[in-house]
Amino acid sequence: MRLRVRRDLLTRKTGRTITTSEDEIRSWAEEYARENGWLLNPDNDVLDRVIRGLARNEQRFGHRYCPCRLRSGDLEKDRAIICPCIFHKDEIAKDGHCHCMLYYRKDGAEPVTEENE
Numbered sequence: 779m780r781l782r783v784r785r786d787l788l789t790r791k792t793g794r795t796i797t798t799s800e801d802e803i804r805s806w807a808e809e810y811a812r813e814n815g816w817l818l819n820p821d822n823d824v825l826d827r828v829i830r831g832l833a834r835n836e837q838r839f840g841h842r843y844c845p846c847r848l849r850s851g852d853l854e855k856d857r858a859i860i861c862p863c864i865f866h867k868d869e870i871a872k873d874g875h876c877h878c879m880l881y882y883r884k885d886g887a888e889p890v891t892e893e894n895e
């Protein structure tokens with residue numbers, strides 16, 4: 779198993795220190811997928827990209843904003859796109875996966891990979 783632990787300490791404007799780790803986000807996403815009967819994207823390159831984007835947004839902005847959507851900069855509006863966003867359940871039900879292709883329905887659409895993207 780490839781061990782990829784990346785920890786960054788960030789002191790935000792609030793003075794609160796947060797720790798972000800891509801492995802922690804991956805475990806959190808796996809657990810959430812399991813609870814809902816979904817899968818994470820089996821394509822590791824796509825999965826890594828999404829996880830990295832979530833970690834980067836948490837480091838920069840203090841929340842796991844969706845890496846596939848634009849933040850408005852308005853904290854209240856942007857709450858809708860903190861992962862898991864308010865759209866994901868409808869998207870998974872309709873398309874078989876969420877917009878970022880992080881979560882997949884087990885019986886859903888064929889996973890999008892680097893090759894068939």
Ligand code: SF4
Nearest residue numbers: 844861863866876878
């Ligand atoms: S589209 Fe997927 S990865 Fe992006 S915020 Fe929604 S649930 Fe998370």
